[in-house]
Amino acid sequence: MEVRQAADRRAQIIRLFTLLGGVYFFAYFLLPESAIEAIGLKERQEPISNGFIAIGAMAIGLGLLNLVSAHGSRLAFRKKGWVYSLALLSGLFSMIVVTALQWRQSLGATAELRKIQVVSDFAQRISQDAEGQKPAPPLSTRIEALQRYASEQLSALDVGALSPGTSDSPLRGELRQSAQALREKISVAPAESGEALTPPTKEWLEAVAKAGSKLGAALSAYQRELASGTTVQQLYSLLYEGVFTQLGAAMFALLGVYIASAAFRAFRIRTVESALMMTAALVVMLGQISLGRMVSDQLPELRQWLLEVPNSAAFRAIRLGAAVAGLMLAIRMWLSIESRSFSSRKK
Amino acid sequence: MVGFEHATPGILCMVLFALGLLLFELQRTSRGHKHFIRRIPGIDAVEDAIGSCAEMGRSVVFTTALTDVGPVLYACLGVLHSVAKRTAGYKLKLVVPQYSPEAMAIVEDSVRDAYNDAGRGAAFDPQSIVFLSSEQFAFASGYMGLVHREKAGAAFLFGVFAAEALVLAEAGQQVGAKQVAASVSPEQVAFFICTCDYTLIGEELFGASAYLSREPVQVATLAAQDRLKLLFAVLIALGVACATAKELVPGLAMPEIASFFSADWSIFAWK
Numbered sequence: 001m002e003v004r005q006a007a008d009r010r011a012q013i014i015r016l017f018t019l020l021g022g023v024y025f026f027a028y029f030l031l032p033e034s035a036i037e038a039i040g041l042k043e044r045q046e047p048i049s050n051g052f053i054a055i056g057a058m059a060i061g062l063g064l065l066n067l068v069s070a071h072g073s074r075l076a077f078r079k080k081g082w083v084y085s086l087a088l089l090s091g092l093f094s095m096i097v098v099t100a101l102q103w104r105q106s107l108g109a110t111a112e113l114r115k116i117q118v119v120s121d122f123a124q125r126i127s128q129d130a131e132g133q134k135p136a137p138p139l140s141t142r143i144e145a146l147q148r149y150a151s152e153q154l155s156a157l158d159v160g161a162l163s164p165g166t167s168d169s170p171l172r173g174e175l176r177q178s179a180q181a182l183r184e185k186i187s188v189a190p191a192e193s194g195e196a197l198t199p200p201t202k203e204w205l206e207a208v209a210k211a212g213s214k215l216g217a218a219l220s221a222y223q224r225e226l227a228s229g230t231t232v233q234q235l236y237s238l239l240y241e242g243v244f245t246q247l248g249a250a251m252f253a254l255l256g257v258y259i260a261s262a263a264f265r266a267f268r269i270r271t272v273e274s275a276l277m278m279t280a281a282l283v284v285m286l287g288q289i290s291l292g293r294m295v296s297d298q299l300p301e302l303r304q305w306l307l308e309v310p311n312s313a314a315f316r317a318i319r320l321g322a323a324v325a326g327l328m329l330a331i332r333m334w335l336s337i338e339s340r341s342f343s344s345r346k347k
Numbered sequence: 348m349v350g351f352e353h354a355t356p357g358i359l360c361m362v363l364f365a366l367g368l369l370l371f372e373l374q375r376t377s378r379g380h381k382h383f384i385r386r387i388p389g390i391d392a393v394e395d396a397i398g399s400c401a402e403m404g405r406s407v408v409f410t411t412a413l414t415d416v417g418p419v420l421y422a423c424l425g426v427l428h429s430v431a432k433r434t435a436g437y438k439l440k441l442v443v444p445q446y447s448p449e450a451m452a453i454v455e456d457s458v459r460d461a462y463n464d465a466g467r468g469a470a471f472d473p474q475s476i477v478f479l480s481s482e483q484f485a486f487a488s489g490y491m492g493l494v495h496r497e498k499a500g501a502a503f504l505f506g507v508f509a510a511e512a513l514v515l516a517e518a519g520q521q522v523g524a525k526q527v528a529a530s531v532s533p534e535q536v537a538f539f540i541c542t543c544d545y546t547l548i549g550e551e552l553f554g555a556s557a558y559l560s561r562e563p564v565q566v567a568t569l570a571a572q573d574r575l576k577l578l579f580a581v582l583i584a585l586g587v588a589c590a591t592a593k594e595l596v597p598g599l600a601m602p603e604i605a606s607f608f609s610a611d612w613s614i615f616a617w618k
Contacts, residue, residue: 030359032611056449063448066478073474081496244485251484255510258517259538266541315533321550321576322419322531328572329418329553331366337373337564 015336022334024048067092095239101232109223116157116219119150119182120212127205130197139197143190146208150186154179157219171222178218182211280306357608364578369571376567384569389527389545390558393426396501396525396544397433405500406440408524410490412515413483414506416449418553419531423505424457425556425565426529430503431461435470444493445478446486487511491518504528504543505552508535516542529555550576 036042071085129136157179185208190201227233269275286292287303400407409430411423434441445451455476462471479489502519512535519526520542528539529547539546557565586604593601
């Protein structure tokens with residue numbers, strides 16, 4: 001009895017969250033931006049999106065657990081096909097380990113890059129705040145702070161990525177040039193830096209933002225070049241680009257063979273429908289290639305008509321039917337009007 | 348996310364109308380009104396396929412492919428519930444390969460419920476819900492291997508599909524499985540027609556669970572969606588007639604049907 005009550009309570013909570021979630025997304029979808037801002041939905045968007053990302057991340061863990069338990073037990077008890085499970089688990093764990101190592105290695109580089117990107121963001125923010133007359137410290141104070149911050153970052157870069165000991169390369173040369181360009185920009189203070197944003201100040205801020213952004217891109221490229229030489233990065237490239245991407249491409253290539261075999265079966269003319277399908281396919285295929293024009297000048301036009309008129313009509317009918325059915329089901333889900341089999345009323 | 352051009356008062360009216368229609372049909376059904384559902388051979392084939400698996404002692408594979416949590420998944424769950432109940436009744440092995448980890452938890456719950464409903468809750472094996480991969484072609488290769496190893500007698504492909512559709516359907520074809528596919532992705536329908544024994548097109552997927560279970564809530568939803576489709580058909584016909592009349596008789600004042608849906612909130616002078 002108690003178990004039943006707990007399950008009912010759980011079902012009620014799920015229904016409540018479903019309803020509230022539906023109300024939120026529906027309002028966000030439907031209302032104009034001014035109304036969303038007025039009722040304070042816009043500022044809550046980011047934490048709510050983060051919540052969904054967190055739920056998605058938890059679900060990935062669920063998938064991982066399923067994989068490990070299904071294949072781990074097959075491997076442990078040497079069930080039929082255990083070799084495949086071993087291959088899968090080896091691939092899974094080696095990818096996790098290598099990706100974690102790569103992430104750890106990139107932490108320092110990411111922090112260094114972020115500090116440089118802040119120069120550009122800060123310059124843009126000063127400009128936007130001054131234009132929007134948002135409450136902020138005096139403009140001159142902020143500009144001084146920007147100059148000071150950018151100088152500090154450039155000095156850090158001089159003893160880091162641009163230190164004399166490091167080996168030279170075209171990307172390092174580009175980084176040096178970008179750093180020099182930013183240094184020149186920040187050293188020249190705006191003609192007037194009073195409280196109001198004047199056109200020369202705005203121009204200067206835009207130039208600093210642009211130079212900061214360019215320096216960020218150059219640093220990112222240089223960091224990638226440096227990282228590509230490490231064992232961890234090479235291992236990652238081997239596993240991801242050398243194995244995973246290639247296997248995906250091989251599976252995709254299989255489609256070519258399967259299309260031929262499916263076409264062979266489908267194009268055996270047994271009924272009026274298959275004859276129609278065969279004729280339409282022949283026209284579309286011939287109309288697509290230059291040989292088609294040699295057969296008839298009208299073929300490409302006929303192909304176009306087939307795709308744009310009967311084919312589009314059928315596609316739209318399928319999409320409309322599915323969309324209407326989806327809408328009804330979505331409303332039912334939103335209001336939790338569900339059949340017993342879907343509800344969480346467990347026995 | 349803000350500023351969809353189709354998020355208009357007209358859309359709000361349409362959703363409210365759809366809601367009213369659904370509630371009306373639910374009330375009608377609860378009062379005992381019987382709705383007619385036409386015969387759909389593809390859905391009848393689901394039962395036949397499971398029956399032949401029982402005769403041959405082969406396993407059943409059901410995939411929702413790339414379907415994520417949403418209305419399409421729920422439509423598929425209705426069919427999966429029926430399939431799982433029948434396989435539990437016949438003591439057949441059911442395998443449900445998964446692409447989305449979020450959907451996997453819901454699918455597992457639905458299959459467990461089906462086994463309980465069939466009175467064989469103890470026979471439910473959580474490992475029959477197999478997570479393969481969230482990568483499209485990794486999932487496709489995993490599915491191919493699974494169908495070949497299990498020598499599936501029946502394969503049901505329900506949901507959202509993309510380029511991997513043909514790879515999945517061909518895998519079933521290679522082991523001689525009886526296949527029923529249902530997709531809301533029109534681009535993949537042609538591949539399924541070529542490869543599967545039966546194909547449900549578009550909205551038939553949403554009707555399948557009502558057809559199989561005859562549960563009042565699902566049948567009422569099916570009736571409501573048909574009424575709404577009828578309304579759209581009438582609106583389309585009216586729009587075409589108005590546009591044609593306008594072309595034929597210049598200067599004729601005809602209503603702009605589309606403007607009802609496209610008019611934005613500025614008509615209320617919302618600030």
